[in-house]
Each structure stands twice: as structure tokens, then as C-alpha cells.
Amino acid sequence: MAGEWGHTPLPWPRPDxxxxxxxxxxxxxxxxxxxxxxxFARDAGRPAEDVVARPDAAGDAALARYVDRLGRALGVVADILDTDVIVLGGGLSNLDLLYDRLPAAIAPHVFSDVFDTPVRRALHGDSSGVRGAAWLWPLDR
Ligand SMILES: [Zn+2]
Known part of the structure; x- marks a missing residue:
């Protein structure tokens, strides 16, 4: 089950x-x-696509909470793996703001004074995880 990151707890949970x-x-x-x-949609009260298409203060606050949560979660990953790059996939990886805001959101949660790991969009878009899984399928079946 290595890599089943989605079912690890949200680190440093806030009171809310x-x-x-x-x-x-x-x-x-x-x-x-x-x-x-x-x-995201449960927290924001509407899908991310709608928050981006129709920006308002509530949507901006939901995006800020999302970046903060993802930053905390990726801080733990950075502490364990010390990767050269963090690559995002999945539908929310289409949020352009992540690539600007995440490094600053991750840095306070990394056990180091320096965090300069770049955060990048998956080369094959938001379906890169599925594409990678398909590559694991043996060709001799
Ligand atoms: Zn779970």
C-alpha cells in the first residue's frame, strides 16, 4: 500500500x-x-472550477485553505522523501495558483530553514496518474 497518501491524516489540523x-x-x-x-467542493460549497470561473471572497478563502492544507501535507512528504521536484496530478492540479503559492505554503512545515523544491504540473496533465498506472500493466498479457 506504499504511496496511499490520501488515507493518511491531515497534518497539523486547525481547530476548524x-x-x-x-x-x-x-x-x-x-x-x-x-x-x-x-x-474542495465540500469545503468551498461549490466545485473548484466554479470558484475559479466566478471569483469572490468566499472562493478566495476556500482556495487559501486548500493551499494551506496541501502545503502542510506536502511538507510531511518533503521531510520524508526530500524530492528534487514535487509533481502534481489530478483534477485540482489544473489550478494555476498552486504553482505560485504552494512553495511558500510548504516551507513552514519542512524541517529545514531552506525549502527550494519546485512544484510542477504533471507533464501529461491531470490524468497522468491513470497513464502511469496503465504503464504498469504487463505487455505480455
Ligand atoms: Zn481514508
């Missing part, structure tokens, strides 16, 4: 994120509940 949300996996406050498109 507690006691948390029950996840279908049986745990509570899994990242997927906060960082997926569905999770």
Missing part, C-alpha cells in the same frame, strides 16, 4: 478541521477528504 471527517476507509480526517476535488 477537528474533530475531523469520517472517511469511507474507516479512518478520520484523511487527506483525500480535504485535498480531492470532492473535498
Amino acid at each position: 478541521e477537528l474533530p475531523g471527517i469520517d472517511c469511507w476507509c474507516g479512518r478520520r480526517n484523511c487527506l483525500e477528504l480535504w485535498l480531492s476535488g470532492t473535498g
